Amino acid sequence: MPQASDTTLQDALDAERAGNRETAGTLCLRLLEQAPTGPQAPAAHDALARLLVGQDMAAAAGHALAAWRLTPQDPTRRSNLWQLLTHLGEAGDVGRFQGREDCVGLVALGNALRRDGQALRAERAYRRALELYPEVSFTLSRLACLCAEQHRLEEADALFAQAAERHGGRDAVTRTDPAFLQALRAGPPAAGIRATIQEGAGAASRPLVVYACCDAVYARKFLPTMVRSIAEDSGLDCAIALHLVNPDAEAEATVAALAAAHGADRFIVLRETIDLSPLGDNAKTYYACSRFLVLPDLLVRWQRPVLMLDVDLLAIRDLNPLLATSARSDLGMMSHALKRLDIWSLLYADVLHIRPTTGALRFLDLTRRYIRHFLDRGLPVWFLDQAALAAVHLAGFTAEAAPRLTIYPADIHSSTVMVDGEGRYWTDDSAYFYSVRATGGGQHAVHRLKRRAGTTADVKPG
Template identity: 85%
Template sequence: MSPIPPPTGPAGLQSDLDAARDAEHTGRREAAMALYRRVLELGESGGAEAAAAHDALARLLVGQDMAEAAGHALASWRLTPTDQTRRSNLWQLLTHLGEAGDVARFQGREDCVGLVALGNALRRDGQALRAERAYRRAVERFPEVSFTLSRLACLCAEQHRLEEADALFLQAAERHGGRDAVTRTAPAFLASLHEGPAPAGIRATLAEGAESTDRPLVVYACCDAVYARKFLPTMVRSIVEDSGLDCAIALHLINPDDEAEATVASLAAAHGAGRFIVLRETIDLTPLGDNAKTYYACSRFLVLPDLLARWKRPVLMLDVDLLAIRDLNPLLATSARSDLGMMSHALKRLDIWSLLYADVLHIQPTMGAWRFLDLTRRYIRHFLDHGMPVWFLDQAALAAVHLAGFAGQAAPRLTVYPADIHSSTVMVDGEGRYWTDDSAYFYSVRATGGGQHAVHRLKRRAGTTADVKQGKTQG
């Protein structure tokens, strides 16, 4: 590693910052962190250079020490409180830091990061009362850091203190918006949605193949043109060849272009046009800007109740970047007697937005499932109509409907899939053959934390990672 030049004093802050960024971009991590820290030592005024250095250190440290990263993120946010990206970074870190084994590490700390980390660690360790005390100390001692309200709100929701959680989410929303702004857990709010006028669905054409009505199950995926080109071929192949399902395949295309249409045509030619159902939705998403991705995630929920009533068959709704990596029938059998089957990852994330995942839904053609999905549609439509297309709106809706949507009445029956239905690893060779966990049912780049390869590179599942370790790589 090249030696760091001697300090140049406050006048050299920008030069040091530029050198730190160059070191970071060229992969010299330790040199970059040393330079960023020197910017902080010299930048006594706490100006823009210090804010940038704190922000960079938060990014560099997140995989090494999340609490230290959160400390830098907090410092950066304090210096630039209107910066949306830095605000989001801090919110994420305060949400996820603190493991069950960290209780002793954070015990006794009275700074904001330490208190939130302690609260999170205590929650993961099953000590909810002590966790609440830590969160409340953080709220009381650092009222300007409104992100602590989210931690306390999620704990209250976990304990079904739904009105209290709702009030905290509203307070957080007034202060910093984001996911808290589209999270409501008061039964009265959900009841008002249920009692309101029927929500709008979507405007779309529907083409159903001649053989699609003969299939006992519909596999349904929704995406825009870009994801259609990138993920549909591999996803559809996995359903046809690896899932073991006798199913129709419904593809919901939002604003499809010529390439997306060509992709669908090639899939129909390869796998039999008669089994495909194609919905084509055209909508102007220009007003949403970068938040159009929220609509792509939510549009399927705006039409699901209508599709369920039309098809009168079980529906397996999947994210389009998922691959079925083995026979799905055993998984679906576990939820066949429920109204819905969904995955939960709440213990890992400690937040309401991961209470129920939207990537795998097994839906039975029952009144209970329809009631759940109808209220989910009403919830999503409410926030879309109020100009709040916040990312994770779909999962906020699922959680709110599950927790608060059926107070005083029989709730739909729900089967909760464990998180390890997703493969946590994937190994891919140069020919696109891939190996995944033996026990999992799906692989997804996003759901498993990034992965090594984009899904569209995967061509054929050759076996399990255990096979690779044993040298069984032929196939």
């Protein structure tokens, strides 16, 4: 016979699925009052964290912390707590969390102080949290990112190592010790990829290569809209290079249709076949990283600037003004570090403008070595590519002249999109790209967008 707590939890989950958030929350709280450490308590805390995250992230983190304490080996709860402690605490929240001595309150205060530019006080808050709650290793990540921001690179590296030993995850693939990067550079060359390449007859005459990499699923889902936007909306005179990892017949048909529609002579197609079964659910990390494993070789081969884009991006207007801002740098890429206060968002991997310079090759070669180091050690952790970019940028050139980097502002991405039933879409005109992932989910999947009709200012109410 089911226990009362089982029935209460099921009723709460049913209410949550039905959209009855208040009822679901009340039932979860009742269950926790009756059995705060019972077998259903972790799931009740999980539900409360989900219900609260959109309105009070600190309260959600409190429940995530409680669920993790009850089941500290659960990887999903560990990840949930890590994410919440990473993101909570805005600059305007300093007063709200000032004086709190609980773990969530101290981490939130540290994050808020960092966002408010009060780094010394932020460090005190993090260290106080570590002193009072040493078992909550996730605070080590917050302090490590703060140290990295201040270029206390060896100290940050040691903190990341401690965090990695305790809870793994992204901290396990994050290194900021210049000596580590120097050792990578001094080691044997990193392996690239094994792939075939098919280059259209007219591709070599184009002054720019737009390059995107994806698996068969993303090829079917995103390539048609992405390629159409480059060919018709970007204003670029470019070859289009598509790197397919383990393509299937449908992906090949998608590429063939694109070549027929936009001119086969301008297309370059790389086909990579690799057994990713050992990576399991982490295969997506390889799809994100494979482009960096071949990018130095492509830059040498093509000897032209390369614009590397995530495959779920759309160019929503002329990209030439954006590329002009980085035309005298080795690389151009976007940064929005303070959005998440973490090193993995220091440099975004979704838009890279790379010129065929010695500086760019030095940067990309070290990035490839970094990524390969962790892949070869069985650590295909999501965000490995951006951890590599950040580490190379921060610690890869401390003893020599660094490549010249242009930082694109975060608002190169459109924050809004409006779509009608025919797939016509409107975006804000100041941005250069729209991406479902980079803009936090958006209202529509990119593959639904068929044709840009104008800007949101053109859409009249009613």
